[in-house]
Amino acid sequence: xxxxxxxxxxLARVGIRNQLLVKVTTEDGTVGWGESGLxxxxxAVAATLEQFAGFLVxxxxxxxxxxxxxTYRSQYFEGGRVFTAAMSAIDIALYDxxxxxxxxxxxxxxxxxQRDVIPTFAxxxxxxxQEAFDQTRQLVAAGWDCVRTVPSYFDGGTIYEPRKSLAxxxxxxxxxxxxxxxxxVLGIDFHHRLSIAETASFCNMLxxxxxxxxxxxxxxxxxxxxxxxxxxxxxxxxxGEEFASKWQAGxxxxxxLTQYMRLDICNIGGFTEAMKVAGWSERHYIDLMPxxxxxxxxxxxxxxxxxxxxxxxxxxxxxxxxEALGFHDPVLFPQQVRMEGPVYIVPDTPGLGVSVxxxxxxxxxxxxxxxxxxxxxxxxxxxxx
Numbered sequence: 001x002x003x004x005x006x007x008x009x010x011l012a013r014v015g016i017r018n019q020l021l022v023k024v025t026t027e028d029g030t031v032g033w034g035e036s037g038l039x040x041x042x043x044a045v046a047a048t049l050e051q052f053a054g055f056l057v058x059x060x061x062x063x064x065x066x067x068x069x070x071t072y073r074s075q076y077f078e079g080g081r082v083f084t085a086a087m088s089a090i091d092i093a094l095y096d097x098x099x100x101x102x103x104x105x106x107x108x109x110x111x112x113x114q115r116d117v118i119p120t121f122a123x124x125x126x127x128x129x130q131e132a133f134d135q136t137r138q139l140v141a142a143g144w145d146c147v148r149t150v151p152s153y154f155d156g157g158t159i160y161e162p163r164k165s166l167a168x169x170x171x172x173x174x175x176x177x178x179x180x181x182x183x184x185v186l187g188i189d190f191h192h193r194l195s196i197a198e199t200a201s202f203c204n205m206l207x208x209x210x211x212x213x214x215x216x217x218x219x220x221x222x223x224x225x226x227x228x229x230x231x232x233x234x235x236x237x238x239x240g241e242e243f244a245s246k247w248q249a250g251x252x253x254x255x256x257l258t259q260y261m262r263l264d265i266c267n268i269g270g271f272t273e274a275m276k277v278a279g280w281s282e283r284h285y286i287d288l289m290p291x292x293x294x295x296x297x298x299x300x301x302x303x304x305x306x307x308x309x310x311x312x313x314x315x316x317x318x319x320x321x322x323e324a325l326g327f328h329d330p331v332l333f334p335q336q337v338r339m340e341g342p343v344y345i346v347p348d349t350p351g352l353g354v355s356v357x358x359x360x361x362x363x364x365x366x367x368x369x370x371x372x373x374x375x376x377x378x379x380x381x382x383x384x385x
Contacts, residue, residue, distance in 0.1 A: 001027035002061050002101070007053035007090065009036075009046040010358070013367035015326025019295045020045055021356060022089035024097060026061050032097035033356055034089035035297035037266030038081055040372050048086040056090070064094045068272040084244040084269045091270025092301045092352070099351035106301070106352055110275060110308035117343040118306045119313075121146035121185070121289075122320035127153055129172050135322040136180060142321055143341040146185035146314045148215065149173070151193070160375045160383055162198045170205035177210050185314075187213035187238065193375070193384045194218055196229050203233035213238045213260055213289075219384065223251035230257055238262050241291035245269060249277050253284050260313060264291035265305055266298045278309045287313040295327045296336035299344070300352040303337050307346040315344065332360050 003026060010021040020042040022034040036045045052071050059067060071087045072079060099106045107113045122144045126132040132149060139147050152168040153160060169188070177186060188211060194202070199217040215238040218225055226239065240262035243249045249268075252258045261281045265274045278288055292302045292315055299317075306312050318325050319339055328336060335355035338345045347353035373385045 003027045004057050004059050004061050007049060007056060009049045009089075010356075010361065011042050011046060011367050012332070012361045013364055014295055014329055014332060017325075017327065017370055018042055018367045019297075019327070020089070021295075021297060021361075022049060022086075022093055023356070023358075024061070024090060024093035026097060030061075030097050030100055032061075032093035032095070032100070033297050033352060033354055034091065034093035034096070034270070035266050035294055035301070036085040036089045037264050037291075037294060037298065038085035039293070040370055041082070044082050045085045045089075048082055049089065052086060052090065061094055061097050064091060064098065065272055067091075067094065068269065072269075079245050079247075081244045081267060084273075085267050088266045088268065088270040088273075091272050092265065092297065095271050095301075096351040096354075103350050105346075105348050105350060106271070106304040107307045107346065110271065110304065113307035113346050114310055115307055115312070116346055117340075118303050118315050118346060119146070120144070120317035120320075120339075120342050120344065121148055121187070121314040122317060122342070123147075123189075123323065124149045125323065127157075129175070132172060133176065133179065136176060136184075138321055140180065140184060144320065145183065145342070146187070146212075148187045148189055148316075149176070150189055150191075157373060158376065159378055160193060161378050162194055163201075166198065166202040167205065170202060173206060173210055182209070185212045187211060187215055189215040190217045191384065192216045192219040192242075196225055196232075199229055200232040203235055206235075208234075211235050215239070215262065216241065220248070220252070223255060223257055226252065226257040227255055236260065238289055240264075241267070243268050243277075246273055246276050246280065249280070253277075253280050253286060256284070259286060260289040261286050262289050262291050265301050266294060267291075271301070271305060274305055275309075278305070278311065282309070282311040285311070287311045289313045290315050292316040293318055296333040296354050297352065297356075299328070300337045300347070300354045303344045303346060304352065317342075317344070332357055332364065
């Protein structure tokens with residue numbers, strides 16, 4: 001039978017972080033796996049999943065679009081990241097089930113693959129200039145042609161002073177461009193820590209051509225802020241990992257406020273919503289640069305989506321040689337998407353192509369809550385992490 005029999009959230013400790021996996025089982029025993037992207041607030045998503053299960057158990061698992069609409073519209077208040085993170089996990093799991101039932105990979109359900117491999121960008125997370133250069137050399141030698149770096153921190157990462165950090169970061173980026181030349185695609189992620197003025201000042205410190213993309217310099221709540229910033233620099237923006245719906249993405253696409261769409265399939269609403277945003281992005285000649293900071297289920301879902309769209313640049317990976325995060329533990333996930341150098345190989349196995357060893361996850365012990373850093377400025381005020 002195709003009816004949903006169970007929706008089970010599984011909070012697991014994997015590597016240095018927790019992952020909220022979702023196991024959806026149909027009445028004939030077919031299992032689909034999904035993953036929520038709302039890191040560090042997994043318990044809130046798990047509670048929402050249990051409430052969704054109250055009206056989804058017994059429904060036809062094949063009616064994926066209808067289920068998306070009912071979960072979104074089953075409460076008075078619209079959307080929100082907790083809701084859409086839960087919806088994402090269910091949606092991904094239902095696609096996994098449908099692919100397994102039909103004997104085809106998920107990308108075939110999305111129109112078929114348009115590429116055989118998925119290029120990735122790697123993150124250079126060093127906190128010193130020497131280490132940043134060493135990591136970038138290692139990545140370039142391993143075949144990466146796109147590298148993202150991070151701004152300089154102070155006081156062990158608990159205090160962040162933008163003005164002091166920006167000057168040091170700009171000098172480092174100028175030196176990196178000189179060292180690695182024009183062929184390397186170079187970006188930086190500010191994790192929405194800046195103001196408009198601080199971002200503009202930083203961009204003015206950089207000679208033309210230093211950066212290929214500037215990721216999330218400010219938060220996304222106010223598209224008008226990005227519209228103002230867009231008039232103050234010509235560096236391409238990479239925005240979208242915070243988006244929880246197509247409606248949130250809309251102004252950034254319609255008004256030219258991002259040049260790379262950083263949607264996260266585990267936050268925006270799963271395949272159902274992500275493919276709509278991908279099509280909307282294609283209309284505006286904006287390539288996807290998907291956010292992918294989680295585990296094998298998120299990676300597999302994003303690889304299938306990335307294979308099926310025409311407008312694609314790079315997929316974020318946290319499996320490069322310079323990051324030992326443990327998010328893709330082969331003991332916990334015996335089957336997962338294969339990586340060769342800087343690319344993921346698009347799988348042709350039915351469904352997502354991921355398996356989960358629940359006994360191994362249980363044996364790993366109960367997860368411990370991981371609270372994100374709470375950054376402060378030198379005057380004691382709170383700033384974004």
